[in-house]
Amino acid sequence: MLKPIHRVTCYPALAACRHLMQRFALWLCAPGTTATSLTSAGLQPPVMPSAIEAEWLWGFLQTKKDKRPLLERAQLIVAMPPAQKVALAAWVQAVSALATQFQAAPPPWPVTGPPTDPANWAAFRTLMEAFYDKGFHAGLPYAEDGTPVAAGGVNYALFVDAFRVAHRLNPDPHARQVCVLCGGPLGDTPHVDHWVIKSAFPLLSMCGDNLTLICSTCNEAPNKGDKPVHSAGSFADWFHPYLRPGNGALQLGYDLHAAAVHCSAVVLADQPKATNLDGLLNLGSRWTREFKAEYAKHQDVLRRSESRRVRAAQARHTLQELDTYVQQWVGNLSPSEPHHEVHITLGQAMTEPARMQAWLAELATVQ
Amino acid sequence: MRLRYLHLQNYPPISDIKVCFASGSPLERECAIRFVVGVNGSGKSNLLRAVAEVFLAIADGRRAPFPVRLIYELGHRDSSRFRTLVLDWLGDRQSASLWIGDRYVFPDNATTEQLDQTFLCLSTESSEIPAEFRPLIRRGEWPAGSVTPQVIALPSAVLAYTTGDLRPWRSVWSRNQRAEGFLDSGDDQQSDERPAGWTAAQERTLQAIRQTEAEAAPRGMSGGNAEAGRFRRPVLLDATLLKCALLAVALPQAFVETTDYPGRAELDAAMAQLRRRSDNKTSMQELLERGGWHHLVSVAFRSRLQAAEWDRKLCETAHDWWLCASEVIAEPHPVEARRTLLFDLMGSFDAQASSYASAASEELQTCTSQGEALWALLGGAQDASAFDLFARLLELNQVGLFDDVLIRLRRAPAPGDANVTEVDDIGVLRYEELSDGEQMVLGRMALFHLLQGQQDALLLLDEPETHFNDKWKREIVDIIDDAIGHTSNDVLISTHSAIVLSDVFNNEIVMVQKTPHGSNVRSVDEPTFGTDPSALMMTVFGADDSIGKRAQEFIEGKLAQATGTQAEIADLERLIARMGSGFYRSELRTLLNTWRGGDA
Numbered sequence: 001m002l003k004p005i006h007r008v009t010c011y012p013a014l015a016a017c018r019h020l021m022q023r024f025a026l027w028l029c030a031p032g033t034t035a036t037s038l039t040s041a042g043l044q045p046p047v048m049p050s051a052i053e054a055e056w057l058w059g060f061l062q063t064k065k066d067k068r069p070l071l072e073r074a075q076l077i078v079a080m081p082p083a084q085k086v087a088l089a090a091w092v093q094a095v096s097a098l099a100t101q102f103q104a105a106p107p108p109w110p111v112t113g114p115p116t117d118p119a120n121w122a123a124f125r126t127l128m129e130a131f132y133d134k135g136f137h138a139g140l141p142y143a144e145d146g147t148p149v150a151a152g153g154v155n156y157a158l159f160v161d162a163f164r165v166a167h168r169l170n171p172d173p174h175a176r177q178v179c180v181l182c183g184g185p186l187g188d189t190p191h192v193d194h195w196v197i198k199s200a201f202p203l204l205s206m207c208g209d210n211l212t213l214i215c216s217t218c219n220e221a222p223n224k225g226d227k228p229v230h231s232a233g234s235f236a237d238w239f240h241p242y243l244r245p246g247n248g249a250l251q252l253g254y255d256l257h258a259a260a261v262h263c264s265a266v267v268l269a270d271q272p273k274a275t276n277l278d279g280l281l282n283l284g285s286r287w288t289r290e291f292k293a294e295y296a297k298h299q300d301v302l303r304r305s306e307s308r309r310v311r312a313a314q315a316r317h318t319l320q321e322l323d324t325y326v327q328q329w330v331g332n333l334s335p336s337e338p339h340h341e342v343h344i345t346l347g348q349a350m351t352e353p354a355r356m357q358a359w360l361a362e363l364a365t366v367q
Numbered sequence: 368m369r370l371r372y373l374h375l376q377n378y379p380p381i382s383d384i385k386v387c388f389a390s391g392s393p394l395e396r397e398c399a400i401r402f403v404v405g406v407n408g409s410g411k412s413n414l415l416r417a418v419a420e421v422f423l424a425i426a427d428g429r430r431a432p433f434p435v436r437l438i439y440e441l442g443h444r445d446s447s448r449f450r451t452l453v454l455d456w457l458g459d460r461q462s463a464s465l466w467i468g469d470r471y472v473f474p475d476n477a478t479t480e481q482l483d484q485t486f487l488c489l490s491t492e493s494s495e496i497p498a499e500f501r502p503l504i505r506r507g508e509w510p511a512g513s514v515t516p517q518v519i520a521l522p523s524a525v526l527a528y529t530t531g532d533l534r535p536w537r538s539v540w541s542r543n544q545r546a547e548g549f550l551d552s553g554d555d556q557q558s559d560e561r562p563a564g565w566t567a568a569q570e571r572t573l574q575a576i577r578q579t580e581a582e583a584a585p586r587g588m589s590g591g592n593a594e595a596g597r598f599r600r601p602v603l604l605d606a607t608l609l610k611c612a613l614l615a616v617a618l619p620q621a622f623v624e625t626t627d628y629p630g631r632a633e634l635d636a637a638m639a640q641l642r643r644r645s646d647n648k649t650s651m652q653e654l655l656e657r658g659g660w661h662h663l664v665s666v667a668f669r670s671r672l673q674a675a676e677w678d679r680k681l682c683e684t685a686h687d688w689w690l691c692a693s694e695v696i697a698e699p700h701p702v703e704a705r706r707t708l709l710f711d712l713m714g715s716f717d718a719q720a721s722s723y724a725s726a727a728s729e730e731l732q733t734c735t736s737q738g739e740a741l742w743a744l745l746g747g748a749q750d751a752s753a754f755d756l757f758a759r760l761l762e763l764n765q766v767g768l769f770d771d772v773l774i775r776l777r778r779a780p781a782p783g784d785a786n787v788t789e790v791d792d793i794g795v796l797r798y799e800e801l802s803d804g805e806q807m808v809l810g811r812m813a814l815f816h817l818l819q820g821q822q823d824a825l826l827l828l829d830e831p832e833t834h835f836n837d838k839w840k841r842e843i844v845d846i847i848d849d850a851i852g853h854t855s856n857d858v859l860i861s862t863h864s865a866i867v868l869s870d871v872f873n874n875e876i877v878m879v880q881k882t883p884h885g886s887n888v889r890s891v892d893e894p895t896f897g898t899d900p901s902a903l904m905m906t907v908f909g910a911d912d913s914i915g916k917r918a919q920e921f922i923e924g925k926l927a928q929a930t931g932t933q934a935e936i937a938d939l940e941r942l943i944a945r946m947g948s949g950f951y952r953s954e955l956r957t958l959l960n961t962w963r964g965g966d967a
Contacts, residue, residue, distance in 0.1 A: 216890070221882075256954065256958060257926050257929060258927065259954055289905060296949065296950055299948075352957075354961045355954075355960075358953050362948060362952065362953045
């Protein structure tokens, strides 16, 4: 959330898929839908918006998950008692309205799943998650602009590429890319993250506002992992990648007494959000680690340069030379490099006279 | 040999892991060296054991008792005999299959998904299978009794070595023994049960004894076939076999020295061949000297003479060994005929007087020292590599010719050389008298050099750096690389050492992670090659800081203090004077400067 996050070009396709999922889920929960309606013909318009989507959905239901076709899961949901269907439909409506959580006076957010049988819930979850696991990987029935197409629709690989392109800070293809959440390197194996976890909210497995590409360190435990991104159902004190972006609202600061980099908010009102984000991703401790690494690197450069001078019987570094070194290095920092913010923080800390003097004293110990 | 992909399930504590092994190192080495790291109890050793168990199963013509998928390459990539093997034991017996792709290479950057896709193709026998692939064992035909795929599907050798407890490894090996010996009798008598750790070799000996008791006649030559097969079966190196490896590597070394005097024509040829590899010789000698080894003095084999139980071929071999040894010492024992056969390498050897029974008799006729005789007995005269010697020793050890090897050596040149006096000389040492660390370094270095001329072998090393000081740890990858970097072998190493990891690239590291639902793997994204080990401690092993916890807590306590009195400033100055350089010392100096600034 340190960097700006943009909606990618294929966002309309993802949004269309979410609508399809919602429509399909509500149709399954409708009292009039029975096992006999679950056929290729039964899905045709007006049940689904178009024949292309109906065809795709029927094909999708034939795919197997854990050796059983997804159709069996859909049949299980259709066969639920009416009371459970009503509850599930209400839950689907509430979760679909994710965006309203970030507006004034949001409706209550369903923290727990709907009151259905565990077996039915598991079936629903598998079915909805399969839209991401199976459907998205194989290709959606939508072109980038969201119009239904029978072939060549948006898929997982295309989304990953589009996200990379949209968030590339340095146009050079060989340049290291930056993770939009932590500002560190995106790495060779970035993860597609569901901001609101899909295991608890399977309906959001395919939602343009819920998918980001982040570094594996951010995504894995002990960082984001399976942690919730709301406080007991309230999103009030939380940033959201698209719906309440945090870029520009965060700042880094180095505290000598804690020997650590802190993540804080620029505006005091945002402080709870910054604290929550820090807790979610352990930004402070990760940034501190990078801070110390960079600190050690520069001190090492200077120490080796000092020892070269000592061997060549030249004059040792002066405060002026040290200052020039720091100025030059800070001047060369590029905002498109990973960890730019941490390096800037280090640069600011370096220019403090007390630290500059300390470094000079350190260099004087080089033999 | 090159492992490419491993998908392992239900091998506690490993629940389900997919590992795409790095291929094509930027260093352009033919040999693949890969590392498995993780916290204690995460299942690093188990991952190695699982790989060993797969090859044991193939060697024994069985299916591993856990779900696994493996892709590996055999042969040099440019050669016509290059092949990729795809083994799928993920499902039940009906769906098990083994495919071979002649001269087919999966691209170096193939991803887990692409390889999974291959498995899908092969299991459904779809039309997308590359033309190079053909089934060795088709789905539903497992096991194919008549077709034994061992020769084509097995690496030339699989060696496993652990510095930890041998017992879990032994249990893997004994779990995989052939069932022949056990299936004969169906009744449940007490005498048919075997104690834990009972090996196939012991079982065969027992069967042999029973048979001789029943028939009162020696067994024929039937053992030959089984022996040929056993050599390709994966080998677990225990202390004795490690000494055999050391002997196999050091014997040619000692041999060159003994034949420095003009010898016979054949031996000159052998020498010339050894001299062509003279750079190997010196690097090997250097390593030996590091382990406190100057040269080999004598070798002794401890044997239990069982002429009645041994087959004829083995008796002939034993006969020659007994004749060639300089001394055969009998050990007192109420039942067994225990002998120690001593070979004094420099001792003179008179071949003319004796008549030999075994195949090596011709070579033996020309030997002038006991070292040469031993070399000939081990088949060394036929241009054998160290690995061939080891294979011979292994075979003889397994059939029971000897139980243990006793090695005696000198730490320094023998007195008599001009600059060494009698007083300084500490004399001849037993191998066991070297320090623990020296024994380890000798054994392990021997292991790497054993594979020097060898192709297509797989070496599984479980924490090989334990007992080493930090300086040796830093060199271990280099030593492996020097010894076998240009052979097409594969080395899979589990390690805890951040120092070792600074020698390898991050994609060559497999990180095993402990989770409440069993272990899984993650890739290492942080650059490791040429990185400071203390930084690796933090990035790979997740240590909080590059300094010790005790120092860190004390220093952080100091830093938290906003202002200081004169006495505290003096205290802090004294502390700084005794600290090592780094982040914390310069931050404490900064703190000192701010305290002083506040006072002024």
